[in-house]
Amino acid sequence: MPWITLIIKTDAAHAELLSDTLMEQGALSVDIHDAAADTQDEQLLFGEPGEPGGEIWQNAEVSALFNQEADIDEILRNVTRAAQLNSDPDYRLMYVEEQDWVRLTQSQFDPIQISQRLWIVPTWHQLPDPAAINLILDPGLAFGTGSHPTTQLCLGWLDQHLQPGDKVLDYGCGSGILAIAALKLGASHVTGIDIDPQAVKASQENALRNNCDSARFAFATTYEATERNLQPSEQADVVVANILANPLIMLAPILAQAVRPQGHIALSGILKEQAEEVRNVYHQWFAMHIASEQEGWVLLTGIKR
Structure with missing residues (x-):
């Protein structure tokens, strides 16, 4: 009309x-x-x-x-x-x-190639490479369409470093894109946590859409509730958190506790000028370094001592 x-x-x-x-x-x-x-x-x-x-x-x-x-x-x-x-x-x-506002919105999201074997494909697109590892996503209301540099940094790192059988925690799971990628790349079990119930719902729906119903997504309304969800017996081989610098600093003790000794952590949502501050906070648990950088955003990674 x-x-x-x-x-x-x-x-x-x-x-x-x-x-x-x-x-x-x-x-x-x-x-x-x-x-x-x-x-x-x-x-x-x-x-x-x-x-x-x-x-x-x-x-x-x-x-x-x-x-x-x-x-x-x-x-x-x-x-x-x-x-x-x-x-x-x-x-x-x-x-x-x-106008067809749905079609107009959808036209803004095209398939994105992360690596030779990893693609992000919106639900309304055909698969550019059916033989690849394809992450089928509905962007919905949650952050994580794959178009932002911080998400691409995390996906690229998972593609290169995740080992078959790893147990993964995705903190701030958003659309579930990193958790789903981890499962498709060989993780044995993935937990996604987000304080936004809309994000948890989007993650669960996207996991089912990708035949990744073994992923477990938890919902925490406070940092303390999040800490209760991460029991020592459930320490992860890999923790990935794509949030922002200040929440990452606040969450440092919780995220550090979630990683097993000699396990890996990958942090994004960090501007280049914020990297040193975040690195210094996490340095007491991890040997941290800048793993990669894209459009002014950096990915910090480390191994737990």
């Missing part, structure tokens, strides 16, 4: 009142913006250093989205009256054609 966007030119004194009135007239959404945006007359707000500030642009536009059946003439009459305008507003109309 197409939509109509009604765009009204106004000033700071009337912008918010027009916005409220348009919502009352049935607008699906309303936006206030600078009418001179992206021109030399664009007005900076919020008091940028050396520039005048303000709360609303003096030369503003209010955009309202309506269903195609909306009576724009009637809406304009009601807006003029409710906003107590002295004359009919200066406006224009734009038409938004109906």
Whole structure:
């Protein structure tokens, strides 16, 4: 179904009142913006250093989205009256054609080749190489489509270093991509943990989609609950965590405890300038080093003493 966007030119004194009135007239959404945006007359707000500030642009536009059946003439009459305008507003109309939003979104995700034998393939694509190890994923609501450098760094490392029969912990499992890759690369057992229930659900669904139902995904709402899930008897041969630098620093004692002696840890989600700080924290348990780097992100790995 197409939509109509009604765009009204106004000033700071009337912008918010027009916005409220348009919502009352049935607008699906309303936006206030600078009418001179992206021109030399664009007005900076919020008091940028050396520039005048303000709360609303003096030369503003209010955009309202309506269903195609909306009576724009009637809406304009009601807006003029409710906003107590002295004359009919200066406006224009734009038409938004109906699109297949699902197909449009899917078109942003193409198969990604990680190595000669490892591919990431969205569920709606054909397999580029049926003989390869293919990770079939629905990106869903969880982080981990394989397009981000940090995910690719972890996948590349697993592809090169995981040994058949290894027991793996994927902390911050997101879509489950690393856990699923570990199983397909020969791990005997994988546990995925995430504090986001949507991520756990996406991981479980993606595991089934990849015939990896032996993967066990746990859900922890706090770091303490996570620690209770990692018993000494369940220490992993490999722990991989693709999160961010600050959570990795906070989680260091828990993740270190989860790795068996002489086991491996791989940490990503770390910017190059953060690597030394993270490395120093983990150095008390591991001999850490930068294993690889991509687009300013690094992968730190180490062996537990």
